Amino acid sequence: xxxxxxxxxxxxxxxCLLCSPLIAQDVRRVTLAEAVSLFAQASPALTAARAxxxxxxQAARQAAALSNPLVDVTHENLxxxxxxxxESYVTVRQRLPFPWVYAAERRAAAEVGGAAVALVxxxxxxxxxxxxxxxxxxxxxxxxxxxxxxxxxDVRRAVRDAERREAxxxxxxxxxxxxxxxxxxxxxxxAERAAxxxxxxRTLAVRVTADSVTLLxxxxxxxxxxxxxIARPSGHESPLLAAARAQVRxxxxxxxxxxxxxxxxxSLLGGFKTQADGLRxxxxxxxxxxxLFDRRGSAMAAATAGVTAAEARLAxxxxxxxxDEASARAALAAQIALAATLMREIPLDPDHLVAAxxxxxxxxxxxxxxxxxxxxxxxxxxxxxxxxxxxxxMARFDLERxxxxxxxxxxx
Numbered sequence: 001x002x003x004x005x006x007x008x009x010x011x012x013x014x015x016c017l018l019c020s021p022l023i024a025q026d027v028r029r030v031t032l033a034e035a036v037s038l039f040a041q042a043s044p045a046l047t048a049a050r051a052x053x054x055x056x057x058q059a060a061r062q063a064a065a066l067s068n069p070l071v072d073v074t075h076e077n078l079x080x081x082x083x084x085x086x087e088s089y090v091t092v093r094q095r096l097p098f099p100w101v102y103a104a105e106r107r108a109a110a111e112v113g114g115a116a117v118a119l120v121x122x123x124x125x126x127x128x129x130x131x132x133x134x135x136x137x138x139x140x141x142x143x144x145x146x147x148x149x150x151x152x153x154d155v156r157r158a159v160r161d162a163e164r165r166e167a168x169x170x171x172x173x174x175x176x177x178x179x180x181x182x183x184x185x186x187x188x189x190x191a192e193r194a195a196x197x198x199x200x201x202r203t204l205a206v207r208v209t210a211d212s213v214t215l216l217x218x219x220x221x222x223x224x225x226x227x228x229x230i231a232r233p234s235g236h237e238s239p240l241l242a243a244a245r246a247q248v249r250x251x252x253x254x255x256x257x258x259x260x261x262x263x264x265x266x267s268l269l270g271g272f273k274t275q276a277d278g279l280r281x282x283x284x285x286x287x288x289x290x291x292l293f294d295r296r297g298s299a300m301a302a303a304t305a306g307v308t309a310a311e312a313r314l315a316x317x318x319x320x321x322x323x324d325e326a327s328a329r330a331a332l333a334a335q336i337a338l339a340a341t342l343m344r345e346i347p348l349d350p351d352h353l354v355a356a357x358x359x360x361x362x363x364x365x366x367x368x369x370x371x372x373x374x375x376x377x378x379x380x381x382x383x384x385x386x387x388x389x390x391x392x393x394m395a396r397f398d399l400e401r402x403x404x405x406x407x408x409x410x411x412x
Contacts, residue, residue, distance in 0.1 A: 100260055
């Protein structure tokens with residue numbers, strides 16, 4: 001439990017519901033788990049990524065498939081010197097690669113499919129983090145709106161009291177005008193916060209379902225704030241690193257297919273021949289391209305360069321994964337330590353602070369400036385509480401993204 005309460009007073013909540021200038025569009029309130037589940041089912045970006053993976057996989061399989069046989073039907077009529085003759089042919093031709101060539105092409109196609117799946121996993125991890133990030137930003141926007149609304153309730157109450165006291169001659173006109181200026185500042189701040197809430201809800205809806213008509217609103221920050229770092233699962237690697245490793249396997253598979261393809265394919269043919277003199281019978285043949293002009297040298301050089309580039313990118317991805325994990329772990333540890341410090345050393349209660357200041361101001365123990373400072377301090381406390389929760393969960397989710405973990409305690 002964090003030290004600051006992000007819940008407004010009862011009057012603040014009522015004011016938010018009745019008088020806040022929030023949008024009037026259809027709003028659906030969801031938990032983080034529901035938002036992630038909707039994303040997995042309805043996200044156009046994720047659907048497109050998965051469809052691209054299927055397209056790449058099937059295209060590679062199609063490229064490695066055996067060619068269809070070719071059937072020729074011909075008829076010849078010959079004449080000369082008073083003689084005539086006719087011949088008819090039915091010929092079947094089939095391209096037949098050597099077994100090791102065909103096996104290399106199939107392996108290359110399988111590696112393309114594996115790389116496509118790995119890329120989808122990496123992209124899905126990034127998209128899922130975007131949903132979590134948008135959810136936390138929306139939760140923070142609503143908490144900030146509530147904090148300002150609670151402060152405005154206190155200021156408006158103070159203005160009403162000041163108007164009565166000024167009419168009775170117990171308060172100066174300056175003090176009343178000072179309160180009115182403070183109220184105007186909070187009114188403007190609340191309107192800006194309402195616009196931020198709308199934008200945050202719209203961003204969340206677009207990240208989840210790409211629907212900007214029905215907005216998604218968070219049900220609040222996840223419960224059970226993180227208190228310990230995340231251990232790396234044994235044998236697990238980040239999605240980006242897995243994708244880079246799959247690209248290396250793909251490049252090597254393509255190089256192997258190109259190398260094996262330097263053996264030209266055989267072409268087998270056979271058919272049935274019929275002559276006008278009544279002779280008929282089967283015939284067979286075999287053909288092979290002569291590598292005189294195209295010896296596949298450039299293709300092999302390109303495939304070798306592709307392997308070199310993929311291996312270099314794998315080394316870069318490995319360094320980046322190590323750096324990202326170290327940074328994410330440091331950020332999460334810092335946020336966990338900050339939460340512990342706030343809980344242990346700053347046990348501030350915004351509601352009690354404002355209530356005590358209200359009594360002190362009414363009894364003349366606090367000046368107007370001190371009373372307004374207490375209201376602002378309570379607003380700041382609520383804002384800091386919400387910001388700390390947002391940053392703590394953001395650090396947790398960022399580490400999960402780097403490690404490639406699918407779910408967290410905050411979504412259960």
